[in-house]
Amino acid sequence: MEHDCSLASGGTGCISERQNSIITTGKNKSRIHCADDSLAGAVSQRACVFCGARVVLNPITDAIHLVHGPIGCATYTWDIRGSLSSDSEMYRHSFSTDLKEKDVVFGGEPKLAACIDEVISKYHPPAVFVYSTCVVGMIGDDIIAVCKDASERHGIDIIPVESSGFLSGNKIVGYRAAAEALMKLIRPKPGEVIEKTRKLNFLGEYNLGGEKWLIERYLNEIGIEVNVAFTGDSTVAALKRAPGSCLNIVQCTGSMHWVATNLEKEYGIPYLDVNFFGAENTADSLRRIAAFYGDPEIIRRAESLIEREMNRITPIIARYRKKLTGKRTAIYVGGAFKAVALIRQMKDLGMEVVVTGTQTGKQEEYDTISGLLSEGAIVVDDANPAEIERFLLDLKVDVMAGGVKERVLAYKLGIGFVDHNHERKECLAGFDGAVTFAREVYITTCSPVWKHLKASIGGEEL
Amino acid sequence: MLECMPEGEVVHTVGKINPTKTCQPIGAMYAALGIHRCLPHSHGSQGCCAYHRMHLTRHFRDPVLASTSSFTEGASVFGGAANLKTAIKNVFEIYKPDIIAVHTTCLSETIGDDLPTIIKQSEVPEGKVVIHANTPSYQGSHITGFSNMVKAMVTYLAERDEEALRRKRVNIIPGFVNPSDMREIKRITASLGVDMTMFPDTTNVLDSPLTAKYDMYPEGGATVEQIRDSGNSRLTLALGAWSSNAAGAALMEKCGVPCVPLKVPIGLKATDDLIMTMREKFDAVVPEDLTLERGQVVDTLIDTHFHYQGKKVAIFGDPDIVIPLTEFVLTMGMIPKYVITGTPGKAFEEEVGAMIEAAGIEDYIVKAEGDLFELHLWIKEESVDLLLGTTYGKYIARAEDIPLVRVGFPILDRAVHPLMPITGYRGCLRLIEMISNALLERRDRDCLDEDYELVL
């Protein structure tokens, strides 16, 4: 460790037990500590299992998402994602069993059953996801049994999602709970035959800012159809057709690899890892998808699309690069997949990545990240705000990419910010997304507002 | 999002759909941020804490720090005592606050952790303090949590010293309002020449200026010393029954400081009441400036009354905001057709109902512990001209094409609101401006070309 543990602004620092969660690239060969639970007393940026599960499943647009727990868990996850829908808006409403003291004492099963009955009689949804929260885990409600009963009563899928948050502070556990729920949902009923097609499923795509629609346009143009995305702008019916696809493309390793492997095991569907963040990544992904289909016409069309788009966006990106070259950037995001993609994109813009951190990265992923960074860059797992602050100031960062909690912190330090989390509103995927991303970075890095930081009306410089 | 109001007969009797309340701990966290150099601590799993911080951050657009006991499965079996003790030790060592304000979550409440005992057994460095409030979310709402934490400040900290009485000082418990409102209430009090202690006080905490150097503990907040000394004040004004009365009563009981419960000073009448109370109790002289401000409000009401008179409005949000807001809307000559809060409590229905009936309006619905699904249902039956409430009203606004004026907590889709008061006379002007502008924009948008006018 190069840095001592005191903080620029004084007073706070990092917990010494956390030293192994921070490494400096090139300086030491030690391995990073990750996927540990956060320490008691930490100001962690991590969320919970339930949050992970919600994030994955909530974009299923026509399902009812019923949170079984006290009111807060539902309120905080009400429509916080920028996942767009082309049809139903059901998923944007908040359903909670709103557990009260008496439910906690005597058990919440009857209330859950009543809530399920009520929402079904009102809305006739094709499926209901029932999320368990910590309290429900504690009092031992058997949500599996309640869902099974209700499912028989109503003849639709009522799927329990076992997402009690205290099992772990790690969202990955929640991704997994969601993945299991998805596998349950799409499993054909005995005797049911799913028609085989030449379509593909797009795993790990949440249609933030319409990203799924954009990539689907590219794929359609080269002659490939998308069956369904997991789970951006998906419907229950489309998800149930997933076993009939001939390929799964997987974006975001965190939540969807497990699903892909299982789809391969159960339905014999192969999968390809893809990444649509950044122009190079997008081109590369399209080529590999086309190669999988092996149809010369598809390959030809893919090449011509790539050429056309590259020609279109290269000069635009070059203009931004001119402004941004040499600027220093920090990345703090949920998963390592996104971190890797961001590092590439920032470098494409001529910027230097000096800090990279994730909330849920795994050992191998941190190795990959370190490999991409130049010497002296910092890699950190589950950083607390004090650490983030220290890095931003010490390493003279100009712009940071992260989530909502990092946004305000960066701003307070007078540092630019781009949102690259699951709540973002802009489409950052594909060729168009690469341009949008460059513009977003430019807007915040080179905004005239930063100039006013230095000015003061009191005589001395601030 | 029309489809979300199902066709035909609709029953809604169980659970919540589109709630207009949230859970206790976030209120406790907000209150704790109003103590100087305080780190709020969430005794439960990480998720809750992350959500509460995030939600506050979205509303205030400022960093919100809080630590957590980081429960894992072990804690749920063996209890969270060990986690909390470690947490307290770590927090004082690393983050060095003056005070830790612990609140529980549903999880630690269900486990049944005995906080007072755990805190007694914890290592607390000399001169530092740990206080706590029980905040189970399966009771009440975020307002209850706020109230519980403010009360804890009193029960843990306030002291009476007969030698050190301050006959000219008032304690003000401002209620769950924005820092801008606290600032405005302080300004009014100062201009009356009355010495004051406000707690909690989130000015200069959640509305702090940008200096490009981030302080984990910003300048603002009531100090532990000030809260201690509140036991020696002449009087407490508890603004907002739901968020402040409990603390006011506790201070009366513990230190004998009399308490006058008032509304949060939103609107002409509630602001008058605040000022008159201080004038009376402290022989304060109302300065020219305040008289002038009041006169401007009345002048503006008269200049603009025809823009909103008789318009029907639906109001939703927290009781201490909604009650005076309803009062002001009546002052303006509007009709509060539906008034709803997510927080439980029949007293809300009685108070608001009485106010509306006194204005001679018979056709209205008031409900405590309601949700926005119900409000939407009523609006489907008979619509209104305006929605007055939090960001969560935007779905109804869109589905029914009704303008929404954003007030209260939380506002997640607009900025600047935490810096602009809706309290005091200046707050009146701001409310009048927002309300009449919303209605006039709508008129300009909807009217025929021939009715489109330059001068309105």
Ligand code: SF4
């Ligand atoms: S479990 Fe946590 S987030 Fe959910 S209601 Fe309780 S305190 Fe709030």
Ligand code: SF4
């Ligand atoms: S109670 Fe559990 S599930 Fe709910 S927010 Fe807290 S950690 Fe997450």
